[in-house]
């Protein structure tokens with residue numbers, strides 16, 4: 072029993088120590104954001120590798136998720152003769168929940184893990200040490216541009232996901248199942264609220280993006296500088312990001328929609 | 330900072346008047362290490378190390394593998410923090426500096442990493458240009474000339490467009506050397522520059538280190554196991570083992586040393602007071618005894 076308590080306490084201490092380190096790193100990153108914005112070339116490169124290269128998987132997933140939503144929704148709504156509201160249902164679920172959440176999960180798997188692996192390998196091959204000895208702050212030069220790029224990409228990717236999801240849903244609902252085109256768009260326009268739905272979705276994706284890149288960058292910077300260390304850090308990035316996104320989603324939803 | 334092509338060093342502010350050859354002893358050493366203690370976990374790596382690196386010379390640090398030579402360079406560069414003791418570079422206590430002051434000091438130090446530590450997503454040219462781009466606002470044509478001259482010095486001007494993954498280990502280390510001298514530092518730390526070099530580039534490298542040191546009036550710290558090459562160019566040699574300086578002096582003096590330890594190391598004899606093995610229990614006990 073005491074042993075259990077001791078072990079619990081120990082993992083608590085380790086957790087707090089990591090949280091402290093991650094927070095220090097975050098402050099360091101935030102303090103150099105201004106400088107990165109003044110050197111757009113660094114940021115553009117990272118926007119490409121973090122954001123643009125993630126577009127394909129996000130787009131394809133959005134399309135399919137929208138199509139499935141439409142199929143499932145039609146099956147249920149048609150039992151109440153409410154097919155006309157299918158567009159609202161698809162759009163609301165995408166914009167409020169699925170867009171931000173699924174995008175964040177995919178983002179953690181595609182971009183987050185790549186960020187961790189890249190930074191971890193730079194550490195393992197002494198590139199970060201080398202930067203330090205050249206009087207270049209590795210946090211500023213390597214971490215901050217990636218962090219900012221992730222922060223900017225995430226809401227845009229989520230918007231893309233939702234937009235393509237609606238398109239996929241329309242294709243299935245209107246194109247294949249015969250829902251009225253006017254009803255699909257009309258109901259959607261009337262019922263989807265700017266603040267309630269769209270803005271809240273954007274806030275969610277910003278928060279998720281922040282959590283995902285923070286975790287990814289920290290895991291890379293803090294990993295053991297060996298191949299095993301990098302691989303463990305990459306796994307941790309995906310696991311921790313996914314859990315963080317789901318937990319944050321619950322908290323934010325409770326705050327926003329009750 | 331002076332950025333004249335090639336030879337003129339950044340130079341220490343309080344260095345002797347130009348023209349006079351700085352002699353060890355007539356001015357404070359560039360690096361002064363006192364009572365340095367450092368451990369990695371349980372293992373004590375330095376226990377009371379005292380080292381003086383005189384200005385303008387080549388000082389070699391020798392010692393068996395794993396004695397902490399790389400660790401010592403990282404302590405001098407301020408990347409590691411000692412448990413006790415001080416490291417002063419050019420009169421500044423490295424571990425009492427603010428981050429900004431430390432970075433300013435590092436701009437005057439070059440370090441050649443054992444692994445090269447080139448940035449893998451940049452070409453050879455861009456790697457050498459990197460410190461110049463970060464710290465100066467040189468116009469592109471001048472920067473290009475400067476980089477090509479540095480690459481020429483290490484014999485790799487023709488390899489400027491290769492990526493680091495396309496270089497051999499020895500080539501990578503030479504590119505890293507070109508990068509380390511890009512900002513014309515006052516001091517260069519070489520971590521094992523000779524390993525992985527063929528006899529020709531080895532000879533060139535030895536000459537280059539000597540030339541850089543004399544022409545640019547740098548201070549060089551050279552970490553190496555290569556007794557022969559090191560003795561050929563070093564002005565002063567420190568031999569360290571078990572966390573302490575075992576012996577120091579001019580190479581000739583060490584070669585004639587009465588100490589059995591130094592003689593063993595300098596002549597590469599397998600038997601003697603220097604253990605070849607990392608500390609362990611006796612072999613028989615490990616193989617046949619119970620698990621300890």
Ligand SMILES: Nc1ncnc2c1ncn2[C@@H]1O[C@H](COP(=O)(O)OP(=O)(O)OP(=O)(O)O)[C@@H](O)[C@H]1O
Pocket residue numbers: 369374393394395396397398399400401443
């Ligand atoms: N990151 C680290 N964590 C723990 N111990 C380390 C670490 N790096 C080095 N060590 C230990 O510190 C000691 C000194 O290492 P260092 O790399 O300074 O040796 P070295 O003298 O440069 O050896 P070599 O000549 O082989 O390069 C070694 O015994 C090593 O086990």
Ligand SMILES: [Mg+2]
Pocket residue numbers: 398399400443520
């Ligand atoms: Mg070493």
